[in-house]
Amino acid sequence: MNKLTTDEILTKDAHLIQSFANLDGLKQADARTAIVSAEGAYVTDSEGNQLIDGIGGLWCVNVGHGRREIIDAITTQLKTLDYYSTFYNFTHPSAAKLSEKIAELAPGNLNRVHFSNSGSVANDSSIRMLHHYNNRLGRPNKKKILSRIGAYHGSTHLAMAMTTPAYSDGWDTAAEGLVHHLRSPYAYREAEGMSDAEFLDVLAEDMLTSIHNIGAENICAFIAEPIMGAGGILVAPDGYHKRMREITAEHDIKYIADEVVTAFGRLGHMFASEDAYGMVPDIINTAKGLTSGYQPLAATIISDEIYEVISEPGAMFLHGMTYSGHPAAAAAALANIEILEREEIPQRVQTTGKIFENALHDLKDLDIVGDVRGSHFMMGVEFVENKVTKEPFAEEKNIGLLIAKAAQKRGLIGRPLGNILILSPTLIMDEAMISTVEGILRESITEVGKELRA
Numbered sequence: 200m201n202k203l204t205t206d207e208i209l210t211k212d213a214h215l216i217q218s219f220a221n222l223d224g225l226k227q228a229d230a231r232t233a234i235v236s237a238e239g240a241y242v243t244d245s246e247g248n249q250l251i252d253g254i255g256g257l258w259c260v261n262v263g264h265g266r267r268e269i270i271d272a273i274t275t276q277l278k279t280l281d282y283y284s285t286f287y288n289f290t291h292p293s294a295a296k297l298s299e300k301i302a303e304l305a306p307g308n309l310n311r312v313h314f315s316n317s318g319s320v321a322n323d324s325s326i327r328m329l330h331h332y333n334n335r336l337g338r339p340n341k342k343k344i345l346s347r348i349g350a351y352h353g354s355t356h357l358a359m360a361m362t363t364p365a366y367s368d369g370w371d372t373a374a375e376g377l378v379h380h381l382r383s384p385y386a387y388r389e390a391e392g393m394s395d396a397e398f399l400d401v402l403a404e405d406m407l408t409s410i411h412n413i414g415a416e417n418i419c420a421f422i423a424e425p426i427m428g429a430g431g432i433l434v435a436p437d438g439y440h441k442r443m444r445e446i447t448a449e450h451d452i453k454y455i456a457d458e459v460v461t462a463f464g465r466l467g468h469m470f471a472s473e474d475a476y477g478m479v480p481d482i483i484n485t486a487k488g489l490t491s492g493y494q495p496l497a498a499t500i501i502s503d504e505i506y507e508v509i510s511e512p513g514a515m516f517l518h519g520m521t522y523s524g525h526p527a528a529a530a531a532a533l534a535n536i537e538i539l540e541r542e543e544i545p546q547r548v549q550t551t552g553k554i555f556e557n558a559l560h561d562l563k564d565l566d567i568v569g570d571v572r573g574s575h576f577m578m579g580v581e582f583v584e585n586k587v588t589k590e591p592f593a594e595e596k597n598i599g600l601l602i603a604k605a606a607q608k609r610g611l612i613g614r615p616l617g618n619i620l621i622l623s624p625t626l627i628m629d630e631a632m633i634s635t636v637e638g639i640l641r642e643s644i645t646e647v648g649k650e651l652r653a
């Protein structure tokens with residue numbers, strides 16, 4: 200394969216539409232980074248710079264880059280069976296094995312798995328299934344969805360309608376009126392003067408009021424990420440998910456846990472819902488860490504109870520994508536899960552993830568670091584103009600982007616989001632690498648802080 204120079208890549212790249220990007224800003228010469236190879240916790244750009252992959256690809260490369268075992272499993276699978284669908288009466292060994300494995304790992308009676316190609320589609324799939332479920336139960340009005348300000352559930356029309364409205368500024372979302380957004384559990388800015396328990400009461404009250412106003416008979420589901428990721432790493436107060444689970448169960452509203460990011464080790468467990476938050480939802484949607492990003496694959500894992508209704512005599516499952524459970528993707532997931540289990544990666548994250556958490560919390564002594572939050576390998580740092588008043592930096596200062604650029608110059612990729620920098624690295628980072636990350640962040644934040652104050 201001929202190696203392209205950076206200029207050659209970027210010239211060709213003028214035809215590529217990047218996702219969630221400021222397309223005008225990307226027209227500037229140095230705005231884009233081409234990643235050409237990756238190994239372990241590092242990636243290499245087209246200029247030969249080795250960078251710590253502080254965002255794990257896109258919160259997905261859990262077991263690290265370049266794992267031969269997964270790559271071999273994909274090629275072996277393709278040589279044996281390149282493609283067959285899981286439509287109609289067809290199946291194949293890898294999809295069958297993977298569905299059994301996921302059912303074994305998922306909590307409670309979540310034993311039935313539908314595959315798709317992305318987290319967005321997995322979230323859409325769960326809503327389609329619940330709408331059909333309620334139709335079959337003779338409740339055609341029970342269709343509305345409770346989501347939250349700050350949520351990110353994907354960018355198909357329906358997933359975007361469930362996502363926080365800020366993400367569709369200037370864009371349309373499907374199904375006006377279908378989704379109601381509850382208050383955000385953004386403690387740093389929403390819980391001024393409240394204890395954790397008081398804030399939890401406020402959030403629970405907001406849910407109860409919304410259910411009362413909309414009518415439980417019109418609501419099919421509440422969808423929530425265990426920790427909100429792309430909304431800015433928002434961690435709900437202790438006991439939140441259990442309490443919300445109780446309220447939804449009391450009102451016959453299904454609880455959908457969007458574990459697209461949090462499953463497969465990122466928070467120290469295969470699934471976070473029960474092991475980290477002590478509750479079993481009705482549906483878990485997951486993707487990303489399921490294959491560690493080596494192949495596109497997502498799963499919608501539903502309870503036996505829902506499955507009973509949608510599979511009763513006379514029912515037809517009118518949903519699916521050509522690549523649902525693609526053999527290569529299923530083989531990648533099986534090999535990935537084998538590595539996670541054999542190397543006890545979730546268990547290791549319980550230790551290394553805490554070290555990472557503590558290292559980032561140490562940055563709080565810097566005068567523009569207002570808040571550090573998150574859990575294990577899912578962390579965010581929020582920058583403020585004034586630590587006492589929490590006054591944010593003006594948007595046009597692009598503080599997150601400036602710090603991400605300063606960090607990249609020093610060998611670390613982070614993800615800017617307004618005034619926040621997000622870190623969601625591979626789960627194989629050791630203590631030495633964590634300390635390097637902390638050092639790079641400290642220098643980058645200090646440098647940018649000084650420049651802004653000059």
Ligand SMILES: Cc1ncc(COP(=O)(O)O)c(C=O)c1O
Pocket residue numbers: 316317318319320322351352353354424428429457458459460486487
């Ligand atoms: C919590 C969550 N849900 C859903 C999605 C959408 O997944 P995908 O980009 O694979 O469609 C994402 C993507 O980042 C996510 O973070």
